Amino acid sequence: MSATLRITCSRSNLQKVRDFVREHLVEEKLSAVTVNQVVLAVDEVVANFIIHANGEDESQFLDLELGVSPHRLDVEIVDQGETIFLPPSHQAPDLREYVRQGRKGGMGMTLVHRLMDDVSFFARDNHTVCHLSKRLP
Known part of the structure; x- marks a missing residue:
């Protein structure tokens, strides 16, 4: 199964993204836990593209492609903007330091990686x- 969605870079489209992913994964009869994990991960990446890479510029687009095979799920999110937005290599933050500093935010990609x-x-x-992928049982 493969499905695609194009959205403009507006936070108002995040619900559309969540609904799109959930609908297609439920059709594939994946577990509720897997569906929720993937919805959360995709939502976080799309929000980062919308807010940080595109500054919520509604003239910019993101394309999502969702593919499910018997043992693997793949999601590709393509930022159609002209600016390359490559986040730095992921390193798990020191949670104790986050708590000590009272920081809010900045944990989304750690969650996606988990x-x-x-x-x-x-x-x-x-x-x-x-590109996000998850092995399926």
């Missing part, structure tokens, strides 16, 4: 791509 089996960002044709 929920998915593989998370990669790369450039393709002058666009930023995030």
